[in-house]
Amino acid sequence: MSLQSSSAGKRICVVCSMTNDKGIYIKNIYYMLSYAFQVLKYSNYENVAAEEFELVQDLFAAILAKGVAKQLKQGLYREYVTQHETLSVMRGKLDMPETIRNRIQRKQKLACEFDELSENNLFNQILKTTMLYLVRDSGVSKEHKIELNKVLVFFDSISVLEPSSIEWSRLHYQRNNKNYEMLLNICYFVIDGMLQTTEQGEYKMADFSDEHMDRLYEKFILEYYRQHHKYLSEARAAQVKWDLVGENDEAMIRFLPVMQTDIFLRLKEKVLILDAKYYGRTLQKQFDKYTLHSGNVYQIFTYVKNQDKANTGNVAGMLLYAKTEEDITPDCLFNMGGNQIGAKTLDLNKDFRLIAAQLDAIAEQFFGKQTLTA
Secondary structure, three states: OOOOOOOOOOOOOOOOOOOOOOOOOHHHHHHHHHHHOHHHHOHHHHHHHHOOOOOHHHHHHHHHHHHHHHHHHHOOOOEEEEEEEEEOOOOOEEOHHHHHHHHHOOOOOEEEEEEEEEOOOHHHHHHHHHHHHHHHOOOOOHHHHHHHHHHHHHHOOOOOOOHHHOOHHHOOOOHHHOOHHHHHHHHHHHHHHOEEEOOOOOEEEOOOOHHHHHHHHHHHHHHHHHHHOOOOOEEEOOEEOOOOOOOOHHHHHHHOOOEEOOEEEEEOOEEEEEEEEOOOOOEEEEOOEEEEOHHHHHHHHHHHHHHOOOOOOOEEEEEEEEOOOOOOOOOEEEEEOOEEEEEEEEOOOOOHHHHHHHHHHHHHHHHOOOOOOO
16 A cells, blocks of 8 residues: 545645644654554564654654664565576577577577566665665764665665656565565655655655645544544445435446545444545635635535435534644534534644544544543
8 A cells, every 4th residue: 555645735844843834743753654554563663763853754764774674684575577688598488589689699699588586676676765865865864874874785786766767556565575565655755755856857855745644644543543442343444325316326326436435433323434634724715714625525525414324313524634833723513414514623743642632532522432442
């Protein structure tokens, strides 16, 4: 899974600064990653959790240094890679056009094409490329650069990629490379979310984009409820089916968009649909009046009413915005056609225990007081 998504609003800097639209403690990004990728809860990342970071690329460098060092102890992932070599004896499949060219040039060699188990594959190439850019970045501390250089020694035989040419869609995870999923998502955040081309054609680190934070924010909330609210009978990103009643509606359903929820929570007959929003501006302004984004309200209302086909009132919807530095932030709840629909803000610039308390309070508000499971 690559944590990528589209979002509205302008770029948001994740360093804790009151001059930006949104300030987020870097440590909270670590906690969000910990929920999105449970592997970060392993003991070898404990010292990373204890560190303080000023810039997000320094956090990413620390995680990669620890994660790659751990992977080296287990061995780098190898897969079959197609090789092309000119040999004296036949190996694999004969490359006839190249062999003919060799004969024309009076070279008594065979051009062969064969598959060889190699560490020089896309997975390791992305790791090496990302670590090299982090080592060159001024936002990474000297200590973490040293740690990265120590593991880079073992990547001598691995090729370096041009960042813009990386085919992220080619990454598929299975049992023997599952450990790479978290590491390569960190690489994706760095290369696709932070690495920008300068006018001279070189690369530099920029702010961690809201496009990538949006997907991480959503995944974090879902995984938090999965881990700490295990009394829920469902906690997933579910699809809501359209409530169609006409005879020909089923045949025409292909023209309707898929209603994919971010977080779908169920306790018996009660359902809470959460739509996570990570925007630079949580409210829209028109004629000196601040309102919720109309598209967001229409979307969550549509989800709720189509889920509650019997109009029981047991389905509720909540827009959960990441708090900005705006003076006005949404915290409201309405009864719309018998269903509760509202909007709240989650302040990511607080101690993580307060963030957890906010999420717990939302669940308690809709499902009542339950026994929380850590």
